[in-house]
Amino acid sequence: MTGATLDLGPSARAARRSLGGEHAGETGIALPPFIDHHVHLMLVPRSSLRDSALAGVVDLGAPLPLVGAELRRDGMPRLDVAGNFLTARGGYPMGRAWAAPGCARELDPEPADGRAWLPGAAETAVREQHSFGASVIKVALNRVAGPVLDRPTLDAVVGTAHDLGLPVVAHVEGDDMTRLAVDAGVDVLAHTPFTEIVDDGLIARAVAAGQRWISTLFVAGYGEATPDAVRAADNLGRFHRAGGRVLYGTDLGNGEQPAGLNPAELALLLGAGLAASDVIDALADPWPRAEQPQGVATFIAGEPPADADRLPDWLASARVVPAEDLEYLAAPPPLDDPSRTDRLETL
Numbered sequence: 001m002t003g004a005t006l007d008l009g010p011s012a013r014a015a016r017r018s019l020g021g022e023h024a025g026e027t028g029i030a031l032p033p034f035i036d037h038h039v040h041l042m043l044v045p046r047s048s049l050r051d052s053a054l055a056g057v058v059d060l061g062a063p064l065p066l067v068g069a070e071l072r073r074d075g076m077p078r079l080d081v082a083g084n085f086l087t088a089r090g091g092y093p094m095g096r097a098w099a100a101p102g103c104a105r106e107l108d109p110e111p112a113d114g115r116a117w118l119p120g121a122a123e124t125a126v127r128e129q130h131s132f133g134a135s136v137i138k139v140a141l142n143r144v145a146g147p148v149l150d151r152p153t154l155d156a157v158v159g160t161a162h163d164l165g166l167p168v169v170a171h172v173e174g175d176d177m178t179r180l181a182v183d184a185g186v187d188v189l190a191h192t193p194f195t196e197i198v199d200d201g202l203i204a205r206a207v208a209a210g211q212r213w214i215s216t217l218f219v220a221g222y223g224e225a226t227p228d229a230v231r232a233a234d235n236l237g238r239f240h241r242a243g244g245r246v247l248y249g250t251d252l253g254n255g256e257q258p259a260g261l262n263p264a265e266l267a268l269l270l271g272a273g274l275a276a277s278d279v280i281d282a283l284a285d286p287w288p289r290a291e292q293p294q295g296v297a298t299f300i301a302g303e304p305p306a307d308a309d310r311l312p313d314w315l316a317s318a319r320v321v322p323a324e325d326l327e328y329l330a331a332p333p334p335l336d337d338p339s340r341t342d343r344l345e346t347l
């Protein structure tokens with residue numbers, strides 16, 4: 001080990017683009033396909049992400065006709081959708097200026113008077129998202145903005161989703177909302193909690209339950225070290241150190257962000273204590289699917305950065321390429337450069 005290079009983890013491989021086509025013979029680093037696990041296509045059209053570093057996106061709240069039409073359209077980036085925000089009557093995000101008409105579905109409380117054998121609003125709504133092609137279910141648990149689903153209704157959402165094999169992702173905001181999500185068996189948090197410090201005991205329970213957290217650190221302060229941003233970074237760092245699975249996500253469409261990878265989000269992940277290889281794992285996690293996007297890879301031309309400070313911009317310069325265009329360099333050329341041997345072996 002020379003210590004001169006950054007450990008990008010086992011998924012990084014030196015590669016050369018094939019001799020045909022554009023950029024013939026260019027060398028660089030190949031990585032697994034990258035996914036932004038929290039976007040809103042009602043605010044950022046999928047077509048604007050076609051030639052970016054993103055091979056996949058997960059839409060976490062949109063009108064059903066919009067995402068239903070997108071799901072029927074082939075092309076990049078790969079798309080998974082939640083369909084509507086499921087929320088309490090008058091709850092978040094009802095009334096928000098950015099919330100396109102039809103992006104949220106208000107649920108009446110589950111009946112508690114012995115009629116529970118009838119399908120309630122929660123079950124009906126979850127089945128409707130599923131029939132439109134949703135592969136995850138999104139619930140809003142935001143007590144700062146308004147009423148929140150009561151526990152029987154939340155349980156009905158989670159139970160129906162799990163019966164259909166769908167994970168549940170929650171927007172948590174306000175005191176005790178993270179605890180409610182963990183208690184109710186929510187699979188993923190749409191944002192790292194930013195309004196409350198999550199204590200280590202609750203983090204341990206979330207990790208033990210296999211909960212994943214989508215990062216969205218940038219939108220907690222839009223680049224400023226606001227109290228929300230500081231709390232989010234603290235929570236995510238402790239969640240990561242406790243063994244929690246972090247998913248890269250930006251809430252793309254929220255505020256001014258690049259149409260692709262956001263280097264500011266990547267820098268905040270490093271700042272929260274993730275190593276370079278952890279950041280790559282957060283980008284490459286295929287959630288909510290088991291398989292990564294097929295037939296494509298991430299390619300970054302040129303030398304990888306020597307230090308973490310340059311990692312965000314380097315990653316953001318990545319492009320999605322057809323996997324068949326890459327030739328993996330098993331042996332490190334040229335032999336007259338000994339440092340190159342070290343570099344390729346330590347990737």
Ligand SMILES: [Zn+2]
Binds near residue numbers: 038039040060251
């Ligand atoms: Zn969002």
